[in-house]
Amino acid sequence: MNRILLLLPALWIPFSLLAQGVSFSSDKDTIRTRLVRDVAVLASDSLQGREAGTVGEWKAATYLGSQFRAIGLLPKGNEAGSFYQRFQNFQVGFHGSTHFLVDGNALIYREDFGVTALSKNGHAIGLLVDGSQGLVIPEKGIDQLDSSGNLKGTFVLIDLHVDRTLIRDTSIATKLTPRYRMKMALERGASGVIFWNPDSPWNKKLFDFQSTDTMPGIAVYVNSSIAERLKQNLGALADINVRIDRKTSIYTNVIGYIDNGAIRTIVVGAHFDHLGLKNDGRICYGADDNASGTAGMLEMARYFSTHRDTLNNYLFIAFSAEEKGLVGSNYFIAHPTISLSEIRFMLNLDMIGRLGCAGNIVKIEAVGSSSEWRRIIRDTQHHSFSIKRVSAALPYSDHSPFYKAGIPVLFFNTGLHEDYHTITDKLNTLNYDGMAEVIRFAEDLVASSDKASKISYHKVSALSQTSAWIGFLIQALGWILTIN
Numbered sequence: 216m217n218r219i220l221l222l223l224p225a226l227w228i229p230f231s232l233l234a235q236g237v238s239f240s241s242d243k244d245t246i247r248t249r250l251v252r253d254v255a256v257l258a259s260d261s262l263q264g265r266e267a268g269t270v271g272e273w274k275a276a277t278y279l280g281s282q283f284r285a286i287g288l289l290p291k292g293n294e295a296g297s298f299y300q301r302f303q304n305f306q307v308g309f310h311g312s313t314h315f316l317v318d319g320n321a322l323i324y325r326e327d328f329g330v331t332a333l334s335k336n337g338h339a340i341g342l343l344v345d346g347s348q349g350l351v352i353p354e355k356g357i358d359q360l361d362s363s364g365n366l367k368g369t370f371v372l373i374d375l376h377v378d379r380t381l382i383r384d385t386s387i388a389t390k391l392t393p394r395y396r397m398k399m400a401l402e403r404g405a406s407g408v409i410f411w412n413p414d415s416p417w418n419k420k421l422f423d424f425q426s427t428d429t430m431p432g433i434a435v436y437v438n439s440s441i442a443e444r445l446k447q448n449l450g451a452l453a454d455i456n457v458r459i460d461r462k463t464s465i466y467t468n469v470i471g472y473i474d475n476g477a478i479r480t481i482v483v484g485a486h487f488d489h490l491g492l493k494n495d496g497r498i499c500y501g502a503d504d505n506a507s508g509t510a511g512m513l514e515m516a517r518y519f520s521t522h523r524d525t526l527n528n529y530l531f532i533a534f535s536a537e538e539k540g541l542v543g544s545n546y547f548i549a550h551p552t553i554s555l556s557e558i559r560f561m562l563n564l565d566m567i568g569r570l571g572c573a574g575n576i577v578k579i580e581a582v583g584s585s586s587e588w589r590r591i592i593r594d595t596q597h598h599s600f601s602i603k604r605v606s607a608a609l610p611y612s613d614h615s616p617f618y619k620a621g622i623p624v625l626f627f628n629t630g631l632h633e634d635y636h637t638i639t640d641k642l643n644t645l646n647y648d649g650m651a652e653v654i655r656f657a658e659d660l661v662a663s664s665d666k667a668s669k670i671s672y673h674k675v676s677a678l679s680q681t682s683a684w685i686g687f688l689i690q691a692l693g694w695i696l697t698i699n
């Protein structure tokens with residue numbers, strides 16, 4: 216018998232069973248020690264504030280991956296055997312040096328004019344000429360651009376309108392696009408084009424900065440009244456400078472799974488990225504935002520891998536790039552690594568480290584996302600704090616993409632404070648016993664939820680959403696005024 220055959224019986228044991236061996240103490244002091252350690256690692260100097268796309272974020276991700284492995288979670292990243300869901304993200308920065316002068320008079324950036332995604336970066340000065348609609352379609356006998364070579368060094372004003380009869384003719388569709396019209400103008404010597412027409416069907420595409428396929432010329436867009444003014448000023452000197460900073464970054468979600476053989480899965484998520492460094496190089500540690508929630512998510516993973524049940528599987532996700540606009544959670548919803556239809560609900564932990572800061576209150580938001588939530592929250596014991604329920608599911612943390620995908624969600628937090636998004640959000644400001652209480656409550660809430668056969672999705676009323684937004688903005692304004 217050869218060695219490979221001898222090894223086979225071991226391979227027959229499902230990986231999920233092999234991974235179940237680890238158990239974690241529920242002793243209060245032990246939990247506290249683990250929370251302190253996890254936060255201390257995530258909010259340490261070496262992770263440099265965990266800005267998405269930086270080495271600091273990757274270090275944080277590998278720490279989380281190592282913890283998921285130690286807990287015995289199953290990898291649910293993009294590739295088999297990996298906890299990491301790595302993805303590319305394009306970032307666009309609009310630089311202040313962008314300008315557009317007509318005979319020395321400046322137009323207002325983002326009001327009078329904007330830069331289109333077709334534009335290269337660069338500076339040019341040229342005469343304003345009218346290119347009508349900029350159409351060059353020889354097979355239809357149409358040529359609206361000067362072919363005598365007089366476009367050299369000019370900026371061509373192009374109305375993006377096209378007659379219906381031409382749009383209906385699919386054989387010339389490629390010759391109607393702004394890109395093609397710009398190409399024709401550049402081939403005839405123009406330095407760039409100035410598009411206008413608010414009703415153009417191509418406008419959305421013109422501002423799709425996720426595309427990096429630019430043209431070798433300048434392409435700006437003006438509003439209708441500026442277009443009228445330019446038409447009155449043909450022959451004037453246009454001075455246009457365009458500067459867009461494009462950056463491609465790699466972001467990383469970290470995803471682990473407990474397979475209990477159930478038909479449904481509960482998702483527990485927390486973003487682990489933060490703001491990185493201030494302009495002066497000082498670190499935004501993000502201890503509360505959101506090392507606290509990330510440590511809470513790890514602790515819940517330890518709890519549910521120790522206390523197995525057969526009703527639910529569990530998916531734990533540490534989201535990347537929340538601070539860049541919920542990028543990681545949106546990416547997961549667009550590229551899920553389990554079927555979204557099996558998700559029973561999602562719990563989001565974001566800033567759970569300041570219990571007592573604004574009263575002894577835990578805020579539970581998005582309660583309106585299922586009609587079952589009020590009963591389940593009522594059935595779940597909590598001794599050391601009171602609960603503030605908020606119906607609305609506002610789009611300022613990672614529960615939002617799940618909610619929008621039709622999944623019931625709850626968002627736990629202990630509120631905003633004066634250290635929020637500053638360099639003073641440090642690990643010594645956290646209430647670790649309070650965190651443990653919030654985590655315990657979330658774990659017990661899962662048990663309470665098991666009594667319901669279905670947690671049905673409910674769309675929060677527009678009125679609740681709007682009034683919560685207004686409340687949030689007033690609170691944020693008050694907070695900005697107090698810290699200044």
Ligand SMILES: [Zn+2]
Binds near residue numbers: 504538
């Ligand atoms: Zn934040």
